[in-house]
Each structure stands twice: as C-alpha cells, then as structure tokens.
Amino acid sequence: MTKSSQSYPMSGGDGQHSYIHHSSYQKAAIDGAEEKTRQCILENLDVLNLNPDLSTFTIADFGCSIGPNTFHVVQAIIDTVKMKYKQVKENNEVSSLMPLEFQVFFNDQSNNDFNTLFKTQPPSSEREYFLVGVPGSFYGRVLPRNSIHIGHTSYTTHWLSKIPEHVGDKKSPAWNKNNIICNNSIEEVTNAYKVQFIKDMKVFLEARAEEIVPGGLMIVLGQCLPDGIPFFKTWQGIVVDTIGDCLMDMAKSGLTTEEKIGLFNIPVYFPQFSELRREIEKNRSFTIETMENVRHPLEDIPLSHDFMISMFRAILSTIIKEHFGECVIDELFDRVASQLVKYPIDIKKCEKDMNFFILLKRK
Amino acid sequence: MTKSSQSYPMSGGDGQHSYIHHSSYQKAAIDGAEEKTRQCILENLDVLNLNPDLSTFTIADFGCSIGPNTFHVVQAIIDTVKMKYKQVKENNEVSSLMPLEFQVFFNDQSNNDFNTLFKTQPPSSEREYFLVGVPGSFYGRVLPRNSIHIGHTSYTTHWLSKIPEHVGDKKSPAWNKNNIICNNSIEEVTNAYKVQFIKDMKVFLEARAEEIVPGGLMIVLGQCLPDGIPFFKTWQGIVVDTIGDCLMDMAKSGLTTEEKIGLFNIPVYFPQFSELRREIEKNRSFTIETMENVRHPLEDIPLSHDFMISMFRAILSTIIKEHFGECVIDELFDRVASQLVKYPIDIKKCEKDMNFFILLKRK
Numbered sequence: 128m129t130k131s132s133q134s135y136p137m138s139g140g141d142g143q144h145s146y147i148h149h150s151s152y153q154k155a156a157i158d159g160a161e162e163k164t165r166q167c168i169l170e171n172l173d174v175l176n177l178n179p180d181l182s183t184f185t186i187a188d189f190g191c192s193i194g195p196n197t198f199h200v201v202q203a204i205i206d207t208v209k210m211k212y213k214q215v216k217e218n219n220e221v222s223s224l225m226p227l228e229f230q231v232f233f234n235d236q237s238n239n240d241f242n243t244l245f246k247t248q249p250p251s252s253e254r255e256y257f258l259v260g261v262p263g264s265f266y267g268r269v270l271p272r273n274s275i276h277i278g279h280t281s282y283t284t285h286w287l288s289k290i291p292e293h294v295g296d297k298k299s300p301a302w303n304k305n306n307i308i309c310n311n312s313i314e315e316v317t318n319a320y321k322v323q324f325i326k327d328m329k330v331f332l333e334a335r336a337e338e339i340v341p342g343g344l345m346i347v348l349g350q351c352l353p354d355g356i357p358f359f360k361t362w363q364g365i366v367v368d369t370i371g372d373c374l375m376d377m378a379k380s381g382l383t384t385e386e387k388i389g390l391f392n393i394p395v396y397f398p399q400f401s402e403l404r405r406e407i408e409k410n411r412s413f414t415i416e417t418m419e420n421v422r423h424p425l426e427d428i429p430l431s432h433d434f435m436i437s438m439f440r441a442i443l444s445t446i447i448k449e450h451f452g453e454c455v456i457d458e459l460f461d462r463v464a465s466q467l468v469k470y471p472i473d474i475k476k477c478e479k480d481m482n483f484f485i486l487l488k489r490k
Numbered sequence: 491m492t493k494s495s496q497s498y499p500m501s502g503g504d505g506q507h508s509y510i511h512h513s514s515y516q517k518a519a520i521d522g523a524e525e526k527t528r529q530c531i532l533e534n535l536d537v538l539n540l541n542p543d544l545s546t547f548t549i550a551d552f553g554c555s556i557g558p559n560t561f562h563v564v565q566a567i568i569d570t571v572k573m574k575y576k577q578v579k580e581n582n583e584v585s586s587l588m589p590l591e592f593q594v595f596f597n598d599q600s601n602n603d604f605n606t607l608f609k610t611q612p613p614s615s616e617r618e619y620f621l622v623g624v625p626g627s628f629y630g631r632v633l634p635r636n637s638i639h640i641g642h643t644s645y646t647t648h649w650l651s652k653i654p655e656h657v658g659d660k661k662s663p664a665w666n667k668n669n670i671i672c673n674n675s676i677e678e679v680t681n682a683y684k685v686q687f688i689k690d691m692k693v694f695l696e697a698r699a700e701e702i703v704p705g706g707l708m709i710v711l712g713q714c715l716p717d718g719i720p721f722f723k724t725w726q727g728i729v730v731d732t733i734g735d736c737l738m739d740m741a742k743s744g745l746t747t748e749e750k751i752g753l754f755n756i757p758v759y760f761p762q763f764s765e766l767r768r769e770i771e772k773n774r775s776f777t778i779e780t781m782e783n784v785r786h787p788l789e790d791i792p793l794s795h796d797f798m799i800s801m802f803r804a805i806l807s808t809i810i811k812e813h814f815g816e817c818v819i820d821e822l823f824d825r826v827a828s829q830l831v832k833y834p835i836d837i838k839k840c841e842k843d844m845n846f847f848i849l850l851k852r853k
Binding site: 182183227228230232237238240241242245246248251257258259260261262263268269270271272273274 | 545546590591593595600601603604605608609611614620621622623624625626631632633634635636637
C-alpha cells in the first residue's frame with residue numbers, strides 16, 4: 128500500500144558504530160525543541176473538538192529509527208496531552224473528558240531495525256502506552272484515514288524518497304561528479320535535488336493530511352539552510368565533502384573507482400527556509416500554526432572531530448556500504464579522521480545551518 | 491504495559507532451518523480451517539451492529555510469528571469481510587455501508603523476528619491493508635480497549651507464558667525428571683502444567699475481551715488432545731520424547747548433563763478438548779459460537795521423518811539453544827534422525843491429536 132522508495136536506515140543494532148550510540152546530536156535538537164513542543168500542544172490541541180467518545184488517543188512518530196530518541200519524544204507528547212486534558216477538564220467542569228489509553232505508532236522504512244526498536248522499548252512498568260511498529264516509507268500512506276491525533280517527525284524530511292534524476296548521469300549538466308551530496312556548488316545539481324524535494328514534500332504532507340484527524344496536530348522538526356547559505360559552507364557540509372574527498376583519494380589508491388563515485392549520490396537535501404515554507408504552504412489541508420528557527424543546544428559548543436565523524440558514520444554507513452561494499456568503511460572513516468586533523472574545522476568560521484520547528488494543524 | 495513472560499520465538503530469518511521454511515504443517519492446518527473461517531465470519535459478523543461510521547476495519551493476528559502463514563490468513567479474513575459487507579449492502583439497500591480501509595495488527599513477543607516479518611510482507615500492490623507490528627506477549631493486553639473487530643490466533647495457545655512451577659524442582663513430586671515436555675506420563679507433572687494453562691487461558695481471554703469491540707469475533711485455532719488420550723501416544727509426543735531421549739544419550743557421552751536435562755522443560759501444554767472448553771466457558775465476555783474438531787489435511791498422509799524433524803527443529807531450536815547452548819543442536823537432531831531410523835514411527839498406530847476451531851463472539 129505504501130509507495131516504494133529507496134531506503135537507507137540508520138546503522139542498526141547497538142554496536143560501537145550504531146545510530147543508537149551516535150544520535151546525541153539529534154537528541155540534543157529534540158530536547159531543545161521539547162519545551163516548544165509542549166507549549167504548542169497546550170496551545171493548539173483542541174480536545175473539546177475531538178471525538179467526545181474518544182477512548183484511545185493516538186500518536187505517530189514518522190521516521191522513528193531505532194530509539195532511544197523516539198521513546199523520549201513520545202513520552203513528552205503523552206505527558207503534555209494528559210496535562211492539556213486535565214486543564215480543560217478543570218476549566219470546563221467536564222467529568223468524563225479523558226482519553227483512557229494511548230497508542231503510539233512507530234513508523235520507519237520496512238528495512239529499519241524494528242527488532243532493536245522493540246527490544247529497547249521502555250519497560251512495561253514505565254510505559255503508559257500501547258506500542259506498535261509501522262513499516263513503510265512515509266512518502267506514501269502508512270496508516271488509515273483519520274487515525275492519528277498527533278503526528279511527529281524529527282530530522283527525517285531531508286532524506287528524499289530517491290536519488291534525484293540525472294545527478295548520477297555523466298552526460299547530464301546535473302551530474303554531481305565528484306560530490307556525494309547536494310552541497311549547492313553546482314546549480315543544475317541543486318535544481319535536480321530541489322525538484323525531488325518538492326515532489327516528496329507534497330506526498331509527505333498529502334499522506335499525513337489523510338492520516339491525521341481534523342483538529343489533529345503534526346509536528347515537524349528538522350534541519351534546513353538559512354536563505355542564501357550553501358550547504359558546503361556549514362560544518363556538516365564540510366564533513367560530507369571531506370568524506371567525498373577521501374573516497375576520491377581511495378580511488379587513486381585503487382580501493383574504489385572514480386566511476387563508482389561519479390554514480391554515488393546521497394539522497395539528502397537541505398532546503399532553504401523560505402523554500403521549505405513555500406512547499407508547506409502549498410498543502411491546503413493544514414494551517415501553519417508555528418514555523419520558526421530553533422536554536423540547536425549544541426550550536427555554540429565546539430564539537431570534537433570524533434563526535435562529528437561518529438555521527439556521520441552512524442547516519443551514512445548503510446548507504447556507503449550498499450554502494451561501495453562493507454570493506455571501505457573503516458578505511459574511509461580513518462582517512463576522514465586524518466584529513467580533519469590536517470585541516471581542522473573551525474566551527475565558529477562556518478556558516479550555520481538552521482533547525483526548524485513547525486506545528487501544523489489539520490483543518 | 492504488557493505482562494512479562496518467557497518467550498521462545500520460532501527460528502527467525504529464512505535460512506535452512508527457519509520456521510519460514512518449516513511451517514507447512516501449520517499452514518496445512520490453517521488452510522484446512524480456512525473454509526470454516528470464511529463460513530463462520532459470514533454467519534456471525536453482524537456488520538449492521540458495528541459502528542455505522544466505521545471507516546477502518548481492524549484485524550489482529552495474535553502470535554503471528556514471521557509469516558508467511560499469517561499473511562495468508564489475514565487476506566482470507568479480509569476477503570470474507572468484504573464479501574459480507576457486500577451481501578449486507580445488497581440485501582439492505584444501504585448505500586454507504588462499507589469500511590473504507592483495513593488495518594492489520596501482527597502481534598508476537600518482542601523478541602520475535604519482526605524484521606523478517608516486515609521484509610517478507612506481501613508487496614504493496616497485492617496488499618490492501620495497512621500493516622503494523624505489535625510486540626508483546628498476548629498473555630496480557632497489547633492493544634487498546636475496543637480496538638479490534640476480528641482477532642485470530644492459530645497454534646499458539648499451547649505455548650504457556652512460563653514453565654510451570656515445580657516441574658524443574660528435583661525435590662518436588664511434580665519434577666519432570668527425564669522428560670522435556672508434559673507428555674502426560676506423570677500425573678503431578680500434568681497437574682502442574684494444567685494449573686499454568688488455566689491461568690494463562692484466563693489472562694488470554696480477558697485481554698482479548700477488552701481489546702475486541704462488542705460484536706467482534708475471536709477465532710482460535712489450535713491443537714489439543716481428545717479426552718483420555720495422553721500426549722506420549724501421539725506422533726508428536728513420540729518425536730518430542732525422542733528428542734528428550736537423545737539429550738539423555740548426549741549426557742551419557744558428556745555432551746550435556748543429566749542435571750541440565752532435569753531442569754529443562756518446554757512450556758507447551760496440550761489440554762484435553764473438554765478441559766479447553768471448560769476454561770473458555772469460564773470467560774463470560776464471549777459466547778462460544780462454534781467449537782469443534784477439524785480434520786488436519788495431513789492427518790492421513792504418511793509424514794516422513796525428515797518432515798517431522800525439520801518441523802520440530804524450527805519450533806524448538808530457540809528454546810533448546812537457550813538452555814543447552816547452540817552447539818548441541820546439529821548433533822541432537824542428527825541423533826533424533828538416527829533414532830527414528832532405528833525405531834520408525836508408524837503414524838497409523840499412533841493415537842491422533844485433535845485440531846480445534848473455535849469462534850467466540852464478544853458480547
């Protein structure tokens with residue numbers, strides 16, 4: 128029922144290089160947005176207008192990966208919903224108003240490591256919700272119509288449903304040649320990525336509009352670029368470009384080939400803030416209640432190279448392995464480490480990316 | 491939120507000894523009951539009394555394991571529900587009556603191989619339902635109140651939530667000494683297993699009664715014994731007893747110890763038919779619409795020893811590995827094979843077990 132799409136899950140399991148151990152940057156972002164999330168739910172969740180016979184309140188985390196961030200987020204949402212119900216009940220002297228039970232839908236691609244997600248779920252004594260896993264790409268429907276009260280996604284929508292057309296095509300002006308991501312250095316490449324991003328965002332919002340009940344909320348956290356700032360000027364852009372450079376070096380040593388690199392593109396695109404806003408506004412099923420830049424809590428902390436490398440290794444190793452083979456990974460990230468010792472990243476001199484918080488309300 | 495319980499999933503993955511490749515006996519049973527399932531749904535599903543605004547029809551398979559049997563069953567249920575809606579619509583000239591979408595909840599223990607389940611799901615083009623995985627023991631609540639229209643479980647309820655008390659206790663009269671399962675040869679052991687079975691069946695039915703909507707159906711397929719027949723006289727009992735004998739032989743060769751065997755008990759209990767009926771009748775939330783013996787399609791076919799051994803290997807290797815270590819498995823099943831060559835099982839001379847079909851309706 129879900130649209131097929133390419134899929135590169137975060138590194139599964141709980142080993143040394145797993146996402147589970149290297150998602151603290153994402154966790155910090157979520158923590159940073161937590162207060163905002165609470166406040167927005169309290170202000171915007173209109174519990175009196177939801178089904179008065181509601182016995183189960185449903186929450187979905189789209190692109191949940193394997194935890195633990197997702198468990199943290201949903202607990203915060205549940206706490207806030209309960210608080211909101213309590214407030215409304217007190218103010219309106221309604222005695223029966225309270226959903227009895229919570230059910231949380233954890234969604235990610237079918238090849239996400241759900242076994243790890245399920246094994247690391249909070250113990251039943253600490254968990255006040257029924258947990259279910261929903262395999263399937265969120266670029267398409269994954270849940271029934273009008274079945275979710277609050278949807279959430281964080282740091283997921285920059286992953287496109289597939290590699291944009293032409294960026295791996297030698298003969299195209301949109302060929303991304305020696306780069307492995309859209310770093311905004313070639314206009315035709317940026318445009319090709321943008322076309323795919325626009326398509327994907329449309330499908331994402333249309334699917335969520337069907338799944339979320341009228342009056343329900345959709346929270347979208349993520350990363351974009353301030354208007355006019357190219358990705359290659361941010362520290363994240365520099366790290367990914369360094370990975371690309373190291374692959375080129377490895378090609379020179381015969382450990383891979385330039386041919387292979389020319390075909391390799393990470394399906395990640397960071398839109399500019401106004402571009403993102405424009406795409407969201409196109410969907411008429413939601414009102415934008417909040418859309419703002421939020422400070423990343425680690426924004427001004429000097430991140431170590433080890434931290435940066437581990438984070439990108441956890442995020443990118445699945446897709447790199449698939450294209451270049453498992454054997455390149457250790458060598459590649461060793462080279463990236465050496466390269467960053469030679470040419471250290473001075474975060475203060477980098478352009479800043481942007482972290483956004485969006486609250487949509489289903490009309 | 492779910493009650494913790496011991497859990498020994500079927501062999502995961504899709505390798506040589508996996509459940510996925512050795513569940514054809516179970517599949518045959520399900521196929522055999524399929525016509526019965528269809529007929530019972532058509533007769534008992536009272537769609538006019540379900541919520542008239544119903545937009546999503548929900549189905550749950552409890553103890554689904556890793557497929558493919560579960561996918562086959564739910565498709566048959568969906569086809570029948572659609573047929574029933576069509577009939578009612580035509581007969582009543584109701585134009586709007588039709589649930590728009592189906593959602594299927596696949597439940598099994600948290601350590602079930604959900605990754606394999608999700609990767610082997612029918613392709614989206616052939617699947618007309620939204621699929622979710624529900625990790626947790628069905629001996630406890632796993633879904634919200636009144637959230638399921640049709641529940642199904644097949645060949646699961648003989649797995650107890652834990653090993654009965656005392657059967658591993660050297661000093662107890664209920665010590666199951668050289669046996670590895672309740673084969674009904676020692677009365678005290680049978681009683682200990684029976685006590686656990688009664689507790690578990692009560693919890694199972696109470697949980698389902700909360701999860702299933704009034705008017706909803708619960709289909710229970712499984713295996714039991716005709717009244718008065720001990721397990722050790724069935725071919726399945728003989729195979730398991732042979733596994734136990736071979737473990738004892740291995741203890742003599744120093745490959746394991748009698749001590750270990752004395753502590754080992756498979757938490758599986760096959761009740762007698764009338765005993766099962768009594769426990770179900772105790773639950774007052776359901777009416778028993780149908781409870782009968784169904785013929786197993788392979789009942790009269792001479793099963794090969796290889797077939798029997800592969801089937802029990804797929805079912806029991808997880809629990810045997812956990813107790814005796816991975817290293818015993820190959821040797822053990824080789825010995826079982828040799829033993830059965832020496833002492834072939836003559837199925838015609840064995841007592842027959844019983845396959846039951848139960849349809850419960852939520853009051």
